[in-house]
Amino acid sequence: MPSGYSDKVMEHFAHPRNVGVIENPSGIGKVGNPICGDIMELFIKVENNIITDAKFKTFGCGAAIATSSMVTEMVKGKTIEEALDISNKAVAEALDGLPPVKMHCSVLAEDALKAAIDDHLKKTTGKGLPGFKPHEEHE
Amino acid sequence: MDHAATTPTHPEVLEAMKPYFSDIFGNPSSIHSFGREAKKSIDDARDNVAGFIGARSDEVIFTSGGTEADNFALEGVAYANEKKGNHIISTPVEHYAVTNCLGFLRERGFNITYVPVDSTGLVDPEDIRKAITDKTILVSVMHANNEVGTIEPIEEIGRICREKDVYFHTDAVQTFGHMPIDVKKLNVDLLSASAHKLYGPKGVGMLYVRKGTKIVPYLYGGEQEMGRRASTENVPGIVGFSKAVEIAKGEMDQLDPKLLILREELIKGILSNIEDSRLNGHQTKRLSNNVNVSIKYIEGESMLLRLDMEGIAASTGSACSSDSLEPSHVLLSIGLSPEIAHSSLRLTLGRQTTEEEIDKVLEVLPRIVSKLREMSPLKKNFGT
Numbered sequence: 038m039p040s041g042y043s044d045k046v047m048e049h050f051a052h053p054r055n056v057g058v059i060e061n062p063s064g065i066g067k068v069g070n071p072i073c074g075d076i077m078e079l080f081i082k083v084e085n086n087i088i089t090d091a092k093f094k095t096f097g098c099g100a101a102i103a104t105s106s107m108v109t110e111m112v113k114g115k116t117i118e119e120a121l122d123i124s125n126k127a128v129a130e131a132l133d134g135l136p137p138v139k140m141h142c143s144v145l146a147e148d149a150l151k152a153a154i155d156d157h158l159k160k161t162t163g164k165g166l167p168g169f170k171p172h173e174e175h176e
Numbered sequence: 177m178d179h180a181a182t183t184p185t186h187p188e189v190l191e192a193m194k195p196y197f198s199d200i201f202g203n204p205s206s207i208h209s210f211g212r213e214a215k216k217s218i219d220d221a222r223d224n225v226a227g228f229i230g231a232r233s234d235e236v237i238f239t240s241g242g243t244e245a246d247n248f249a250l251e252g253v254a255y256a257n258e259k260k261g262n263h264i265i266s267t268p269v270e271h272y273a274v275t276n277c278l279g280f281l282r283e284r285g286f287n288i289t290y291v292p293v294d295s296t297g298l299v300d301p302e303d304i305r306k307a308i309t310d311k312t313i314l315v316s317v318m319h320a321n322n323e324v325g326t327i328e329p330i331e332e333i334g335r336i337c338r339e340k341d342v343y344f345h346t347d348a349v350q351t352f353g354h355m356p357i358d359v360k361k362l363n364v365d366l367l368s369a370s371a372h373k374l375y376g377p378k379g380v381g382m383l384y385v386r387k388g389t390k391i392v393p394y395l396y397g398g399e400q401e402m403g404r405r406a407s408t409e410n411v412p413g414i415v416g417f418s419k420a421v422e423i424a425k426g427e428m429d430q431l432d433p434k435l436l437i438l439r440e441e442l443i444k445g446i447l448s449n450i451e452d453s454r455l456n457g458h459q460t461k462r463l464s465n466n467v468n469v470s471i472k473y474i475e476g477e478s479m480l481l482r483l484d485m486e487g488i489a490a491s492t493g494s495a496c497s498s499d500s501l502e503p504s505h506v507l508l509s510i511g512l513s514p515e516i517a518h519s520s521l522r523l524t525l526g527r528q529t530t531e532e533e534i535d536k537v538l539e540v541l542p543r544i545v546s547k548l549r550e551m552s553p554l555k556k557n558f559g560t
């Protein structure tokens with residue numbers, strides 16, 4: 038059994054927030070792959086540069102589900118610029134930390150968010166997020 | 177539901193061990209009566225364990241557990257026979273106590289051949305025959321697989337090894353104390369076992385070494401264990417191991433059919449109540465306490481955590497449950513895609529598992545699965 042999950046991780050895992058999809062989303066971020074054992078799909082709704090809603094679907098371990106849940110909570114109500122400032126470390130800290138082997142799950146959450154914003158920017162401005170490239174899994 | 181990982185120490189085993197921590201604390205190597213008493217208890221334990229597998233007493237060496245027994249067998253035979261040859265044959269589904277030790281031997285100049293297994297985890301004895309060369313000194317194939325429960329054709333492989341004059345080792349950690357073992361019938365030269373898988377204490381196991389087998393000692397020092405494994409004996413552990421064997425001997429006949437019924441109930445219940453699920457391993461050549469399934473679209477660790485919240489302990493071959501981030505080498509070797517390996521769930525039953533506990537799993541698991549599938553991006557429109 039994986040050890041070292043904080044109560045907060047377990048709480049978000051047991052009662053994940055914002056599970057589901059957004060119809061006609063402003064942006065979708067799909068990261069990870071089934072070979073590595075985690076896939077995240079993150080949907081955002083953007084109105085007047087503010088993220089008004091966020092939902093996710095995740096195939097993965099306890100930490101993958103908890104980070105998905107946390108990142109969707111964190112972005113709601115934020116501007117695109119503020120959302121881009123959310124780092125994987127911030128997601129992990131908001132969950133009272135992750136075991137070292139599970140830090141890649143927070144990287145995945147940050148990537149999913151950036152990918153969703155990238156998708157949104159491509160749709161609205163024709164240009165994606167400058168310099169955005171999702172991390173290689175499990176680097 | 178995780179008895180393949182370990183089992184609780186039987187209360188009678190604990191009782192049998194207790195005096196050896198206090199009153200009977202003598203060193204078996206001492207000449208005085210305290211030492212002699214401890215020595216006698218070890219001799220009795222050795223007779224008992226040897227008798228259990230049809231071996232002679234001087235063919236049983238007590239070790240610190242299954243891992244040491246495996247390492248001892250492989251390294252001991254490899255180094256004692258390197259003048260004859262440097263080739264060892266094994267399978268890709270062995271326990272890490274074997275594969276990682278073979279990895280070490282490979283670095284030391286031994287050549288290792290891994291014969292493949294089929295989609296149920298079975299080794300074809302003919303593949304072993306074909307792999308044997310005049311340089312082959314040892315074949316190591318596990319008796320039954322710890323993850324998928326497949327029971328290997330040890331007797332046939334042993335016959336081939338005898339015919340070809342090659343030593344044969346089997347890791348019987350999952351079967352010892354759970355099904356009858358006769359080392360002569362199985363045609364093995366070396367066999368590993370561990371006490372804590374049969375309601376004995378942790379930290380003790382044994383290696384059977386057939387008389388005449390060329391093997392170098394594992395630990396150098398005193399004359400303990402016929403000079404093959406120095407170190408003052410773990411007297412309480414050995415006594416506990418022997419007690420566990422005694423209990424297993426008496427219970428095995430009744431326990432096995434009971435577990436078989438529960439196992440089949442659990443397998444059928446899962447496969448019929450959860451769509452897109454599959455059984456991993458062999459349907460019939462299978463440990464009577466092992467259930468291993470893959471439940472598509474969801475990941476093993478999240479299943480384990482949710483089962484744990486309901487008070488059910490299980491295990492998975494998913495990478496996410498380990499530090500390696502690789503899915504189980506056993507599941508990949510039987511041809512599962514990484515995705516399906518990540519979706520695996522192992523439930524292993526024990527002597528105290530009840531009908532009610534099986535019912536509870538069958539009630540709880542489908543709920544957990546549909547909850548996790550609602551979250552899964554792999555299963556589109558699930559439940560709608």
